[in-house]
Amino acid sequence: MFRYNRxxxxxxxxxxxxxxxxxxxxxxxATPNTEASPEPNETHLVSSQEEASTEIRQSPLGPVINxxxxxxxxxxxxxxxxxxxxxxxxxQHKSYxxxxxxxxxxxxxxxxxxxxxxxxxxxxYIEEGLMPPFRGYATNPSAKGELQSYYLEVSHQYxxxxxxxxxxxLSAEYMGEPGMTPAYYSLYDTLxxxxxTGDELLLIDVFTNDxxxxxxxxxxxxxxxxxxxxxxxxxxFYGSSLELVAPFKGFLPTQKFYLAYDSLILILDxxxxxxxxxxxxxxxxxxxxSSPGNIAINERFYHEEDxxxxxxxxxxxITTYEANQADYQVKExxxxxIHFFIEYTYPRNATDxxxxxxxxxxxxxxxxxxxxxxxxxxxxxxxxxxxxxxxxYANISYYVYxxxxxxxxxxxxxxVLDPSGRIMTLSDIFVDGYDYKSAINNHLGIELDYDDPTLxxxxxxxxxxxxxxxxxxxxxxxxxxxxxIPYEVFGYEDGLKIF
Numbered sequence: 419m420f421r422y423n424r425x426x427x428x429x430x431x432x433x434x435x436x437x438x439x440x441x442x443x444x445x446x447x448a449t450p451n452t453e454a455s456p457e458p459n460e461t462h463l464v465s466s467q468e469e470a471s472t473e474i475r476q477s478p479l480g481p482v483i484n485x486x487x488x489x490x491x492x493x494x495x496x497x498x499x500x501x502x503x504x505x506x507x508x509x510q511h512k513s514y515x516x517x518x519x520x521x522x523x524x525x526x527x528x529x530x531x532x533x534x535x536x537x538x539x540x541x542x543y544i545e546e547g548l549m550p551p552f553r554g555y556a557t558n559p560s561a562k563g564e565l566q567s568y569y570l571e572v573s574h575q576y577x578x579x580x581x582x583x584x585x586x587x588l589s590a591e592y593m594g595e596p597g598m599t600p601a602y603y604s605l606y607d608t609l610x611x612x613x614x615t616g617d618e619l620l621l622i623d624v625f626t627n628d629x630x631x632x633x634x635x636x637x638x639x640x641x642x643x644x645x646x647x648x649x650x651x652x653x654x655f656y657g658s659s660l661e662l663v664a665p666f667k668g669f670l671p672t673q674k675f676y677l678a679y680d681s682l683i684l685i686l687d688x689x690x691x692x693x694x695x696x697x698x699x700x701x702x703x704x705x706x707x708s709s710p711g712n713i714a715i716n717e718r719f720y721h722e723e724d725x726x727x728x729x730x731x732x733x734x735x736i737t738t739y740e741a742n743q744a745d746y747q748v749k750e751x752x753x754x755x756i757h758f759f760i761e762y763t764y765p766r767n768a769t770d771x772x773x774x775x776x777x778x779x780x781x782x783x784x785x786x787x788x789x790x791x792x793x794x795x796x797x798x799x800x801x802x803x804x805x806x807x808x809x810x811y812a813n814i815s816y817y818v819y820x821x822x823x824x825x826x827x828x829x830x831x832x833x834v835l836d837p838s839g840r841i842m843t844l845s846d847i848f849v850d851g852y853d854y855k856s857a858i859n860n861h862l863g864i865e866l867d868y869d870d871p872t873l874x875x876x877x878x879x880x881x882x883x884x885x886x887x888x889x890x891x892x893x894x895x896x897x898x899x900x901x902x903i904p905y906e907v908f909g910y911e912d913g914l915k916i917f
Contacts, residue, residue, distance in 0.1 A: 474620070474670075474671045474672060475620060475671075476671075477627075478625075478627060478714070478718065479612060479615075479617055479623050479718070480612070480718045481718065483717045484628045485626045485628055485629060485710075485711045486711030486712075487626050487712065487713060487714045488709065488713065488716075488810070489706040489707065489716050489736050490707065490735065490809035490810050491734065491735045491736060492578035492579045492720075492733070493731045493734075494578050495519075495577045495578060495579075495613065495725075496728040496729070497517050497518065497520070497577060497726065498517065498518040499516075499517060499574060500518060501513060502515060509566065509567035509568075510567065510569075511568070511570065511571065512541075512544070512570045512571075513570070513571050513572065514537040514572035515533065515573065515574065516533065516534070517582070518727075519728055520725060520727070521726065521727055522725070524616075525615060525616040528616035529582070529611050529613075532609055532611075533572060533584060536584075536586055536609060537570075537586065540570060540605070540607070541570075543568075543588060544565070544570060544590065549561065550603045550688075551605075551688045552688050553688075555601065555603055555697055558592075558594075558601040559594050559595075560592050560593060560594030560595075560598050560599060560600050560601035561592045561594075562594065563592050563593045563594040563595070563601075564592065564593055565590060565591075565592055566592060566593040567590065567591045568588070568589065568590040569588070569590075570586075570587070570588045571587050571588075572585070572586045573587075575678050575679075576678055576679065578734075579715065579716050579719060579720035580614055580719045580720050580721070580725060581610070581611070581613065581619070581720075582610070583610045583611075583676040583678070584609040584610070584611075584676065585607075585608055585676050586607040586608070587604065587605075587606055588606075589602070589603070589604040589605075590602070590603060590604075602698075603698065604697070604698045604699060605687070605699070606674065606685045606687060606699045606701075607674065608685065610675070610676060610677065612719050613719075613725055614719060614725065620671055620672070622671060623714075623715075624677075624682060624713060624714065624715055625712050625714055626711075629712040631712070632669050632671065632673075635669055635673075635704070636666075636668045636669060638702075639660075639666075639669075639684070639686075639702055642702060643660050643661065646661070647661065660702070662692055663691075663692065663693070664691060665692060666692040666693075667692070669684070669690070673685075673690070674689065677706075677715070678703070680706055680707060680737055681703040681705050681706055682703065682713075683701050683704075684702045684703075684704075685700075686699060686700040686701070686702060687699040687700070705739075706738075707737060707738035707807055707809070708738045708807070732880060733880075733905065733906075733917055734879045734880045735808045735809040735811075735877070735879050735880075736879075737807060738806070738807035746763050747760075747761065747763065747764070748760070748761045749761075753788075754788060755795070755797075756787065756788070756791060756797065756798065757797065757798045757799070758799050758800075758801065759798070759799075759800045759801070760780060760784075760800075760801045760802075761801075761802055762802065762803035763804075763805050764805075769839055771839050772835065772839040775833070775839070775841060776814065776833075779803075779816060779833060780801055780816075783801050783831075784801065786818065786829075787801075787818065787820050790820060790825070790827065791822075794822060794823075794824065794825045794894075795822050796820050796821065796822035796825070797821065797822045798820065798821060799818070799819065800817075800819040801816070801817070801818055802817045802819075803815065803816050803817070808878060808879065810837045811834055811835060811836060811837070812834070812835040813833075813834055813876050813877050813878070814832065814833040814835070814876075815830065815831075815832055815876060816831045816833070817830050818831070824894055825894045825895070826894075826895050826896075827896035827897065828895075828897050828898070829885075829887055829898050830885050831872075831874040831885060832874045832876030833874075834847075844868075844875050847882075847915065847916045848908065848913055848914060848915065849914070849915050852912070852913045855868055857907060857908055857913065858882075858884070861903050861907050862901055866886065867886075870886055872885075872886055872887035872898075873885070877916070880904060881902045881903055881904045881905060882902070882903045882904075882905065882908075883900070883901070884900070884901040884903070885899065885900050885901075886899045886901075887899075905917075
């Protein structure tokens with residue numbers, strides 16, 4: 419039995435050796451696959467997200483935050499930014515920045531080191547002629563010419579609620595022989611920090627724990643592809659659209675992103691090869707204020723502990739402009755000798771009650787025009803509205819234009835709707851008992867008549883808006899006086915109750 423096993427083993431070993439020798443011969447005589455080989459002079463730092471081998475964190479930083487978590491307002495971090503220009507000429511620019519103002523200098527140094535290292539990692543594109551990681555760029559004859567111009571900048575894009583987002587932009591142009599088209603490219607890179615610890619953020623840190631943020635973003639970008647394809651198919655379309663050149667398998671946890679003033683921005687580039695972006699990144703934005711309650715950055719990273727050397731910071735609402743694209747209404751007709759042109763939008767998912775409120779407002783504005791028509795004949799009137807979502811509120815701006823022989827008017831008014839769709843009064847935005855009238859008058863240096871029926875108010879990101887109708891008797895025109903009062907005049911907690 420033992421002898422049989424040993425002979426059997428020798429036989430198997432012999433067969434394996436023959437197979438190995440045979441395979442070696444095949445490999446030596448094999449023809450290289452030129453299609454899969456790198457192109458001449460082409461350097462790839464990362465050609466695809468799928469090639470990344472770094473172990474990725476699987477759970478969000480900080481405490482568990484579940485829906486519903488909204489980003490209606492933020493407080494800007496009182497940091498200082500020291501921008502350093504290493505080169506600034508007509509066609510060459512290199513700059514980055516360092517932060518100042520954190521009490522914890524270890525965290526500050528950690529963040530500054532990461533910013534500087536990212537900046538330095540892109541200098542070889544400028545100083546050593548490193549080719550960008552776009553397949554096909556190096557085959558452009560002009561790319562073998564001289565580096566004609568470049569712009570390398572690191573800047574902060576979001577600095578609120580203990581989060582800091584940073585964007586690096588590099589653009590460069592190679593010039594070939596006379597008459598040849600220059601070879602242009604641009605690269606983006608990002609860093610996002612938790613200012614409490616200096617840790618870098620991933621996309622999973624932006625969303626609530628019970629939300630698969632990657633699935634949300636996958637669906638959103640595919641919806642955008644479909645939307646842009648419909649636009650591109652239109653006869654009057656001009657420009658470029660976001661399109662796929664390969665099956666989209668979904669974003670990876672390492673997907674590049676940054677937070678902007680009021681949006682989450684994704685960067686589509688050589689690391690997302692399913693999209694046709696050429697040699698320049700494409701950005702795709704998700705408004706923070708329009709999320710269904712699955713954005714966790716405020717609750718996850720912001721707290722009352724004072725991280726900064728300086729006290730305080732400007733509070734501001736997150737605004738969403740996309741609400742103005744919903745349910746667009748246009749009407750045009752003649753009435754009582756006046757040609758009316760009316761255009762407005764209902765808020766997204768507006769209830770019948772909200773639509774009725776807006777319809778009533780336009781009826782009142784039309785009645786205003788018809789009353790003026792009794793005093794002096796008018797020929798045309800334009801009624802417009804523009805809706806802006808301000809935090810959880812809807813700010814509706816109305817514009818009324820009218821004119822006729824010897825008379826014209828340009829008036830602006832507002833309505834502010836609370837989350838339930840109810841029209842708010844000026845006193846609704848202030849703490850009960852707060853003397854807001856004196857605060858407004860003292861700031862403006864005038865005495866407003868708060869019983870004036872033409873007085874209206876609106877809200878924006880950082881200030882209260884007031885309009886009052888007035889008449890210019892010399893040229894018989896009507897217009898609205900407009901005033902702005904920053905929210906800090908009232909105090910974010912002592913005077914205001916809308917934050």
